[in-house]
Amino acid sequence: MLDASTPALPSSGDSVRAMRAVRVAILALVVTNVFWGWSFPAMKVGTMRIEEYAPQAGELAVRAAYMGVRFLAAALLYALVAWRSMRGFSRDEVLGGTLIGISLGLGMLLQLVGLRYVHPSTSGFLTSLVVVFLPVAQALVLRRMPGRMTWIAVALALSGSVALSSSGASAADVAAAPFPYFGELLTVGAALIFTAQIMLVDRYGRRSDTQRLTVMMFLATGGVNLALAPFFDGFGALFAADALGRMSGDWTIQWTVATTIVFCSVGSFHLMNKYQPFVTPAKAGVIYCLEPIFASAFSIWLGFEAARLALLGGGGLILCGLGLVVWEGQQDAKRAAGPGPEPPDPGGHKQISPG
Numbered sequence: 001m002l003d004a005s006t007p008a009l010p011s012s013g014d015s016v017r018a019m020r021a022v023r024v025a026i027l028a029l030v031v032t033n034v035f036w037g038w039s040f041p042a043m044k045v046g047t048m049r050i051e052e053y054a055p056q057a058g059e060l061a062v063r064a065a066y067m068g069v070r071f072l073a074a075a076l077l078y079a080l081v082a083w084r085s086m087r088g089f090s091r092d093e094v095l096g097g098t099l100i101g102i103s104l105g106l107g108m109l110l111q112l113v114g115l116r117y118v119h120p121s122t123s124g125f126l127t128s129l130v131v132v133f134l135p136v137a138q139a140l141v142l143r144r145m146p147g148r149m150t151w152i153a154v155a156l157a158l159s160g161s162v163a164l165s166s167s168g169a170s171a172a173d174v175a176a177a178p179f180p181y182f183g184e185l186l187t188v189g190a191a192l193i194f195t196a197q198i199m200l201v202d203r204y205g206r207r208s209d210t211q212r213l214t215v216m217m218f219l220a221t222g223g224v225n226l227a228l229a230p231f232f233d234g235f236g237a238l239f240a241a242d243a244l245g246r247m248s249g250d251w252t253i254q255w256t257v258a259t260t261i262v263f264c265s266v267g268s269f270h271l272m273n274k275y276q277p278f279v280t281p282a283k284a285g286v287i288y289c290l291e292p293i294f295a296s297a298f299s300i301w302l303g304f305e306a307a308r309l310a311l312l313g314g315g316g317l318i319l320c321g322l323g324l325v326v327w328e329g330q331q332d333a334k335r336a337a338g339p340g341p342e343p344p345d346p347g348g349h350k351q352i353s354p355g
Contacts, residue, residue, distance in 0.1 A: 022332075038259065042256045067221070070264075093216060098216055098220045103200060
């Protein structure tokens with residue numbers, strides 16, 4: 001909340017720097033969504049090839065093992081690149097990174113298990129409820145009521161996500177659920193956990209070193225996936241000597257694993273943890289609705305799905321929501337800038353903008 005004494009139109013260069021910082025942060029989060037969008041078809045290609053070498057392994061076991069290896073390898077690569085920062089971990093960095101990583105890992109697995117009992121379109125719609133949960137959580141937990149433009153952006157982004165989900169491919173067969181709405185409950189649970197993850201990034205990203213926070217997140221996410229993977233059918237088949245040997249020499253598996261580690265993990269989550277705290281959680285939720293647009297675009301490019309009108313319509317609504325987020329963020333930065341500490345420098349220490 002802005003104090004009543006905050007100047008409405010600061011005349012110094014602070015306002016320009018604050019608005020530039022917001023623009024840089026939003027652009028970084030858009031790039032994050034590009035990387036996340038690539039992860040969906042890339043993982044599909046990689047896991048399909050792994051299943052050919054280990055046909056006894058179940059889909060859930062393959063995906064959990066894949067994500068475990070992906071994030072633990074990302075932790076190693078990230079720590080090597082940022083080795084100068086890998087000392088002097090604070091309590092917030094250890095606790096925050098661990099909580100963020102556990103919530104990310106659990107959310108992914110819940111969404112994956114839920115997908116066995118619901119159609120992909122239903123899963124996509126229920127997961128998109130994150131964009132609604134976030135402004136409510138921001139208001140209740142952080143006592144920061146989103147502005148009117150943010151609520152309009154949320155409505156546009158949700159409508160666009162529904163359009164994208166409703167016309168996607170439906171599963172030919174859905175497993176019988178143990179009880180009614182089991183898959184739906186799991187997927188809503190995943191959406192709530194993803195909401196908590198984004199709120200945790202907002203909380204701990206403000207007071208932590210990005211590199212130490214991120215490496216802890218990778219370790220926790222990878223650990224959760226590998227710890228739960230043995231509970232899925234056929235996990236042991238992945239570690240048969242002959243299967244491992246053939247998988248390690250397969251070029252398709254190599255490039256899919258490499259790109260999801262480098263771009264979809266190291267690149268994307270570094271940008272998320274560094275730049276998301278420069279915008280409010282509600283605005284971040286709208287920006288993250290771009291993910292299915294890029295996922296669909298990459299899937300079309302790789303031939304997994306055909307171009308469809310809903311991609312243009314739903315994507316257009318989400319982009320309109322993004323435009324409102326950018327505009328309101330610029331206005332917030334302009335109002336908030338004024339005498340006092342300099343606004344956040346995107347390349348330097350985190351002093352968080354109200355955008």
